[in-house]
Amino acid sequence: MSLAAYGELEPRFARLSHLAGASAVLHWDRAAMMPPGGAAARAEQLAALSVLRHELLCQAEVGELLDRAEADAGDLDDWQVANLRGMRWRWRHAVAVPAELVAARSKAASACEMAWRSARAADDFAMLRADLEGVVGLTREVAAAKADWLGCAPYDALLDGYEPAARAAGIDACFGELEGFLPDLVAAVLEAQADPPPITGEFPADRQRRLGRQLMADLGFDFEHGRLDVSHHPFTGGVPGDVRLTTRYEAADPFAGLFAILHECGHALYENGLPADWRGQPVGGAMGMAVHESQSLIIEMQLCRSDAYLAYLAPLLVNAFGVDGPAWRPDNLCRRVRRVARTPIRVTADEVTYPLHVILRYRLERAMLAGDLPIADLPEAWRAGLAELLDIVPPDDADGCLQDIHWMGGDFGYFPTYTLGAIAAAQLYETLDQAEPDLPMAIRRGDFRPLLEWLRAAVHGWGSYHASTDELLHRATGRPLDPGAFRRHLERRYLDN
Amino acid sequence: MSLAAYGELEPRFARLSHLAGASAVLHWDRAAMMPPGGAAARAEQLAALSVLRHELLCQAEVGELLDRAEADAGDLDDWQVANLRGMRWRWRHAVAVPAELVAARSKAASACEMAWRSARAADDFAMLRADLEGVVGLTREVAAAKADWLGCAPYDALLDGYEPAARAAGIDACFGELEGFLPDLVAAVLEAQADPPPITGEFPADRQRRLGRQLMADLGFDFEHGRLDVSHHPFTGGVPGDVRLTTRYEAADPFAGLFAILHECGHALYENGLPADWRGQPVGGAMGMAVHESQSLIIEMQLCRSDAYLAYLAPLLVNAFGVDGPAWRPDNLCRRVRRVARTPIRVTADEVTYPLHVILRYRLERAMLAGDLPIADLPEAWRAGLAELLDIVPPDDADGCLQDIHWMGGDFGYFPTYTLGAIAAAQLYETLDQAEPDLPMAIRRGDFRPLLEWLRAAVHGWGSYHASTDELLHRATGRPLDPGAFRRHLERRYLDN
Structure with a gap:
C-alpha cells in the first residue's frame, strides 16, 4: 500500500527533475550564449516551465500520495525514506506559497533587479528604495506563509x-x-x-x-x-x-x-x-x-x-x-x-x-x-x-x-x-x-x-x-x-x- | 460566448508555444553545444517536454473549447479565424494518435536511427531492415489514425x-x-x-x-x-x-x-x-x-x-x-x-x-x-x-x-x-x-x-x-x-x- 503510493511519486518527481534540468540549460544559455534579442522569448519559456512545475508539484494527488507513503514509511528502505524526505521538502516549499504571491514576488523582483542596475550605475540608493521595499514586503509574506507550513x-x-x-x-x-x-x-x-x-x-x-x-x-x-x-x-x-x-x-x-x-x-x-x-x-x-x-x-x-x-x-x-x-x-x-x-x-x-x-x-x-x-x-x-x-x-x-x-x-x-x-x-x-x-x-x-x-x-x-x-x-x-x-x-x- | 471560448484558447496555445520554444533551444544545444555525456539527460528533458505538450494539447477541455469557438466563428475576426484554424490543425494531429502509438513509434525511430548509423557505416542494408520495417509499420498505423481524423x-x-x-x-x-x-x-x-x-x-x-x-x-x-x-x-x-x-x-x-x-x-x-x-x-x-x-x-x-x-x-x-x-x-x-x-x-x-x-x-x-x-x-x-x-x-x-x-x-x-x-x-x-x-x-x-x-x-x-x-x-x-x-x-x- 505505502510502496504503491511511494511508487507513484518517483515518476512524478523524475518528470519535475527533467523539467528543472531543461530550465537549468536554458538559464545557462541565457547567460552564456543567448543574443540580447532573445530575452523576451526566453523569459516566457522559463516562466512557462516554472509555473508548470509549480502546478505539477502542487496537484492535490501529490500531497495525498506523500501522506500515504509517509504513513507506512516502515515498508520503505533507508534510501526511499531519504528520497521521500526530499520530496516532502520540495512539496512543502511549493504549496506553502499561494501562486499569486509567487507571481507577485517574481514580478517585483524583476522590477527591482532592473532598478538596481540603474541605481548602482548612478550610485543612487533612492532610485531603488521603493522597489526594494516592495520585494522585502512580499518576501516577508512568503516567509510567513512558509513558516506556517514548516513550523518554524x-x-x-x-x-x-x-x-x-x-x-x-x-x-x-x-x-x-x-x-x-x-x-x-x-x-x-x-x-x-x-x-x-x-x-x-x-x-x-x-x-x-x-x-x-x-x-x-x-x-x-x-x-x-x-x-x-x-x-x-x-x-x-x-x-x-x-x-x-x-x-x-x-x-x-x-x-x-x-x-x-x-x-x-x-x-x-x-x-x-x-x-x-x-x-x-x-x-x-x-x-x-x-x-x-x-x-x-x-x-x-x-x-x-x-x-x-x-x-x-x-x-x-x-x-x-x-x-x-x-x-x-x-x-x-x-x-x-x-x-x-x-x-x-x-x-x-x-x-x-x-x-x-x-x-x-x-x-x-x-x-x-x-x-x-x-x-x-x-x-x-x-x-x-x-x-x-x-x-x-x-x-x-x-x-x-x-x-x-x-x-x-x-x-x-x-x-x-x-x-x-x-x-x-x-x-x-x-x-x-x-x-x-x-x-x-x-x-x-x-x-x-x-x-x-x-x-x-x-x-x-x-x-x-x-x-x-x-x-x-x-x-x-x-x-x-x-x-x-x-x-x-x-x-x-x-x-x- | 464564442469569444469567451476563443479567449480561453489563446493562453493555452501560448503556453504550448513557449514549451515548444524551450524544446527548440534544447535541440539546438544538443547539436551545437552539448558534450556527448549530456545525451541521456537531454533525451529525458526533451521527452518530458514533448509528452507534457501532448498531454496539455489533448486535454478534454481543449477539444470542447475548439468546438465552441468554431460554432460561433462568425463573432471572430479574420485573424482569429486563421488562428483558430491553426489551433484545430495542431489539436487534430495530436489527438489523432494514441499516446501509446506515439511512444512506440518514437522508441522504434530512436532504435532505427541508431541501427542506421551502423548500417550506413558498414554499407549493410540488412542490418537495418527489421528496424525500418518496424518504423514503417508503426508509421502506417499513425497514418491510418490521422486519416480517420482528417478525412483524407x-x-x-x-x-x-x-x-x-x-x-x-x-x-x-x-x-x-x-x-x-x-x-x-x-x-x-x-x-x-x-x-x-x-x-x-x-x-x-x-x-x-x-x-x-x-x-x-x-x-x-x-x-x-x-x-x-x-x-x-x-x-x-x-x-x-x-x-x-x-x-x-x-x-x-x-x-x-x-x-x-x-x-x-x-x-x-x-x-x-x-x-x-x-x-x-x-x-x-x-x-x-x-x-x-x-x-x-x-x-x-x-x-x-x-x-x-x-x-x-x-x-x-x-x-x-x-x-x-x-x-x-x-x-x-x-x-x-x-x-x-x-x-x-x-x-x-x-x-x-x-x-x-x-x-x-x-x-x-x-x-x-x-x-x-x-x-x-x-x-x-x-x-x-x-x-x-x-x-x-x-x-x-x-x-x-x-x-x-x-x-x-x-x-x-x-x-x-x-x-x-x-x-x-x-x-x-x-x-x-x-x-x-x-x-x-x-x-x-x-x-x-x-x-x-x-x-x-x-x-x-x-x-x-x-x-x-x-x-x-x-x-x-x-x-x-x-x-x-x-x-x-x-x-x-x-x-x-
Missing part, C-alpha cells in the same frame, strides 16, 4: 529553502564564534603579510582558457560531461552529467579568471559526482547550498591556494603565458593569491575577511525582514556595520549596499550559506589531510585522484541522502559543523608561514 | 503534418510536370556547361565564419536576434527573435559552408520576419515546410547563385581568403556554384537534378507505406529508380538508400516539401524580379533591402494566416503553386547563358 520562524523558513534543516540559532552561534577571532586575526595578518612583486603584461583570454581547461582536466573534470564558457558573472549551471561552467577573463590579471574556474570546477565536480543511478530523484540532488559551496571552496581555497598546489601551478603559468621572473615563483604566487585586504567588496574578498562581509549581510537581512531596519536606513546601517566589522567605510553606495543582487531578486537567507560552506570545506579538508598524509606530495605532482576519490566517497556520492549538512559532516568528519577547523586553517596558512 | 488518405494525412492542406494528388500533377522536362534539361545542361578552373589552398574555418557573418548581416540578419555556430549537419533552430543557425566548414572548399550559411539564413530571415505581435499563437508560426524551404532556396538558389550576387561576392571572397586568379572571377564563380552533375547524393545535388532525387523518394515512400514495396526490396528499387530518373547507379547502399535519415526517424511525407519549396521560390522570385526592375543593380551593390522588404510583405509578415501555401502564393504572385516559373528559371540560368 519566518527567517528560518527562508533559510530552509537554501539549506534544509538550517536554523538561525545555529548560525548565530557559529557566526558568534567567527566574530570572536576574525577581527584580531585580520589585523595580525595585515601586519605580518608581505607584498608579492607586481606582474605586468597581457594574458590573452584564449591562453587563460586553455590553461583553465588543463587545470580542470587535471582535477578530474571530464569534458565529455561538461563545458567551459564565458559569462558576465562566473557560475555553474546545467545538470549532472552535463555541467556548464562559466568564467570571465581579465587581460591584465590571469588569476581572477583562473581562480573563478577553479571555484566553479569544485561545484561542477560535485554535480558530476552525484550518484548517476539516483539522477532525477530528490535524494540524488545536491545536499544544500552550504555543502555546494564547501565543494567549490575546498577546491578554490583549501586546495588551490595551498603551497603544494601553487608549486604544481607555477610552471604551468610560466609555460602558458611565456612569463618569467620572481613574481612567478611559488613563494610569490602564495603571497599573491593569499593576499588579505580590508576591501568593501565581497566577491573579491579573501577567505579571511569574507565571513565578515557575510555576517554584515546576515545581520542586515534579518533586521530588514523583522521590520527593525527601515529600508531607507540601509545605506547608513551598511556603513556602520562595515566600520564595526572590518574597520572600513565603502567609497559610495554602489560599492556599499548596492553591490549585491541577492536581495533585489528576493534571495534572503542565502548569504549565510557562503560562510557555512567555507567552514565545512575547512573541516572536510582537515579530515582528508589527516587521512591522506601523502596528499601534499600527490598534489605537487598534479595527482588529484586521492582528493577526488575522498570527496566522492565522503560527499558527492551521497547526494542528499542525509537529513542535514550536520549529519553529512558528522559521518565524514566525526562531528557536526564546527568553526574550529576553519580557524585552525586560517591561523596555519596566514600566521604560521 | 493515409499518405495525405502524413503530408498534412508538414504541409497543411497539401494532398498527394496535387503533388502527383506537379511532379509529373517536372518529370516531363527535367531529364532532357539535365542532359542539355551537362552538354553545354563548362568547367571552372580548380581552386586550391586552405580556407580556415574562422575566416569562413567571419565572411559568413558578413554575408548574413548584409542580407539583413540581425545578430542581436540570433547566432551562427557549427554542427554536424547545418540547420536552423531556436525561436523567432532568437534564431540559431549552424553550418560546418570544409578547409578545402569554402563554398560548401558558405552556401549552407546562405541557405540557413533564408530560413532564419523567415523566422525572424514572422510578425512579432503574433508570437506564441499558431497563426504567428511559419506557414508550412514548403514555404519555409522556399525562403531558404530563394536566398541560396534564386539570389545567391545569380550573376548579380556573385559579382557582389567575388571581391569579398578575394578579400576574406587572400586569393586571386581566374577561378575567383564572377564568371568562373558562376560556373562553380551552378555546376550540374548526376550525383547519387541528394544533399549535395544541384538545383536542376535535386527534384529528381525528391521524386525518387516520394515514389518509394508511398510504395512502402501502401505495402506495395517490401522493405527488403528497397535497395533494388532505389537503384532502379535512380537509373530511370537520373541515369546513374549509386556506388553502394550507403550512398544509395541509406543516405538519408528521414525514414529512419519516421518522417514520411516530408521529402516532397523540398521541391514544392524550390518551385515556390522560383515563382516568388519571378514576381519580385518583375516588380523590382532595379533589383540586380541593388544586389551588385550589396543592397538587399528591396529583396528583404518584398519578402517581409509577401511572405514573412503573414505567418500562417493563409489557409494553404497555394493561397499565400496566390496573394503574392497571382496564382497557386505552378512549376512554370521554376522551369523558366532553370532554362534561363542553365541554357541561355
Whole structure:
C-alpha cells in the first residue's frame, strides 16, 4: 500500500527533475550564449516551465500520495525514506506559497533587479528604495506563509529553502564564534603579510582558457560531461552529467579568471559526482547550498591556494603565458593569491575577511525582514556595520549596499550559506589531510585522484541522502559543523608561514 | 460566448508555444553545444517536454473549447479565424494518435536511427531492415489514425503534418510536370556547361565564419536576434527573435559552408520576419515546410547563385581568403556554384537534378507505406529508380538508400516539401524580379533591402494566416503553386547563358 503510493511519486518527481534540468540549460544559455534579442522569448519559456512545475508539484494527488507513503514509511528502505524526505521538502516549499504571491514576488523582483542596475550605475540608493521595499514586503509574506507550513520562524523558513534543516540559532552561534577571532586575526595578518612583486603584461583570454581547461582536466573534470564558457558573472549551471561552467577573463590579471574556474570546477565536480543511478530523484540532488559551496571552496581555497598546489601551478603559468621572473615563483604566487585586504567588496574578498562581509549581510537581512531596519536606513546601517566589522567605510553606495543582487531578486537567507560552506570545506579538508598524509606530495605532482576519490566517497556520492549538512559532516568528519577547523586553517596558512 | 471560448484558447496555445520554444533551444544545444555525456539527460528533458505538450494539447477541455469557438466563428475576426484554424490543425494531429502509438513509434525511430548509423557505416542494408520495417509499420498505423481524423488518405494525412492542406494528388500533377522536362534539361545542361578552373589552398574555418557573418548581416540578419555556430549537419533552430543557425566548414572548399550559411539564413530571415505581435499563437508560426524551404532556396538558389550576387561576392571572397586568379572571377564563380552533375547524393545535388532525387523518394515512400514495396526490396528499387530518373547507379547502399535519415526517424511525407519549396521560390522570385526592375543593380551593390522588404510583405509578415501555401502564393504572385516559373528559371540560368 505505502510502496504503491511511494511508487507513484518517483515518476512524478523524475518528470519535475527533467523539467528543472531543461530550465537549468536554458538559464545557462541565457547567460552564456543567448543574443540580447532573445530575452523576451526566453523569459516566457522559463516562466512557462516554472509555473508548470509549480502546478505539477502542487496537484492535490501529490500531497495525498506523500501522506500515504509517509504513513507506512516502515515498508520503505533507508534510501526511499531519504528520497521521500526530499520530496516532502520540495512539496512543502511549493504549496506553502499561494501562486499569486509567487507571481507577485517574481514580478517585483524583476522590477527591482532592473532598478538596481540603474541605481548602482548612478550610485543612487533612492532610485531603488521603493522597489526594494516592495520585494522585502512580499518576501516577508512568503516567509510567513512558509513558516506556517514548516513550523518554524519566518527567517528560518527562508533559510530552509537554501539549506534544509538550517536554523538561525545555529548560525548565530557559529557566526558568534567567527566574530570572536576574525577581527584580531585580520589585523595580525595585515601586519605580518608581505607584498608579492607586481606582474605586468597581457594574458590573452584564449591562453587563460586553455590553461583553465588543463587545470580542470587535471582535477578530474571530464569534458565529455561538461563545458567551459564565458559569462558576465562566473557560475555553474546545467545538470549532472552535463555541467556548464562559466568564467570571465581579465587581460591584465590571469588569476581572477583562473581562480573563478577553479571555484566553479569544485561545484561542477560535485554535480558530476552525484550518484548517476539516483539522477532525477530528490535524494540524488545536491545536499544544500552550504555543502555546494564547501565543494567549490575546498577546491578554490583549501586546495588551490595551498603551497603544494601553487608549486604544481607555477610552471604551468610560466609555460602558458611565456612569463618569467620572481613574481612567478611559488613563494610569490602564495603571497599573491593569499593576499588579505580590508576591501568593501565581497566577491573579491579573501577567505579571511569574507565571513565578515557575510555576517554584515546576515545581520542586515534579518533586521530588514523583522521590520527593525527601515529600508531607507540601509545605506547608513551598511556603513556602520562595515566600520564595526572590518574597520572600513565603502567609497559610495554602489560599492556599499548596492553591490549585491541577492536581495533585489528576493534571495534572503542565502548569504549565510557562503560562510557555512567555507567552514565545512575547512573541516572536510582537515579530515582528508589527516587521512591522506601523502596528499601534499600527490598534489605537487598534479595527482588529484586521492582528493577526488575522498570527496566522492565522503560527499558527492551521497547526494542528499542525509537529513542535514550536520549529519553529512558528522559521518565524514566525526562531528557536526564546527568553526574550529576553519580557524585552525586560517591561523596555519596566514600566521604560521 | 464564442469569444469567451476563443479567449480561453489563446493562453493555452501560448503556453504550448513557449514549451515548444524551450524544446527548440534544447535541440539546438544538443547539436551545437552539448558534450556527448549530456545525451541521456537531454533525451529525458526533451521527452518530458514533448509528452507534457501532448498531454496539455489533448486535454478534454481543449477539444470542447475548439468546438465552441468554431460554432460561433462568425463573432471572430479574420485573424482569429486563421488562428483558430491553426489551433484545430495542431489539436487534430495530436489527438489523432494514441499516446501509446506515439511512444512506440518514437522508441522504434530512436532504435532505427541508431541501427542506421551502423548500417550506413558498414554499407549493410540488412542490418537495418527489421528496424525500418518496424518504423514503417508503426508509421502506417499513425497514418491510418490521422486519416480517420482528417478525412483524407493515409499518405495525405502524413503530408498534412508538414504541409497543411497539401494532398498527394496535387503533388502527383506537379511532379509529373517536372518529370516531363527535367531529364532532357539535365542532359542539355551537362552538354553545354563548362568547367571552372580548380581552386586550391586552405580556407580556415574562422575566416569562413567571419565572411559568413558578413554575408548574413548584409542580407539583413540581425545578430542581436540570433547566432551562427557549427554542427554536424547545418540547420536552423531556436525561436523567432532568437534564431540559431549552424553550418560546418570544409578547409578545402569554402563554398560548401558558405552556401549552407546562405541557405540557413533564408530560413532564419523567415523566422525572424514572422510578425512579432503574433508570437506564441499558431497563426504567428511559419506557414508550412514548403514555404519555409522556399525562403531558404530563394536566398541560396534564386539570389545567391545569380550573376548579380556573385559579382557582389567575388571581391569579398578575394578579400576574406587572400586569393586571386581566374577561378575567383564572377564568371568562373558562376560556373562553380551552378555546376550540374548526376550525383547519387541528394544533399549535395544541384538545383536542376535535386527534384529528381525528391521524386525518387516520394515514389518509394508511398510504395512502402501502401505495402506495395517490401522493405527488403528497397535497395533494388532505389537503384532502379535512380537509373530511370537520373541515369546513374549509386556506388553502394550507403550512398544509395541509406543516405538519408528521414525514414529512419519516421518522417514520411516530408521529402516532397523540398521541391514544392524550390518551385515556390522560383515563382516568388519571378514576381519580385518583375516588380523590382532595379533589383540586380541593388544586389551588385550589396543592397538587399528591396529583396528583404518584398519578402517581409509577401511572405514573412503573414505567418500562417493563409489557409494553404497555394493561397499565400496566390496573394503574392497571382496564382497557386505552378512549376512554370521554376522551369523558366532553370532554362534561363542553365541554357541561355
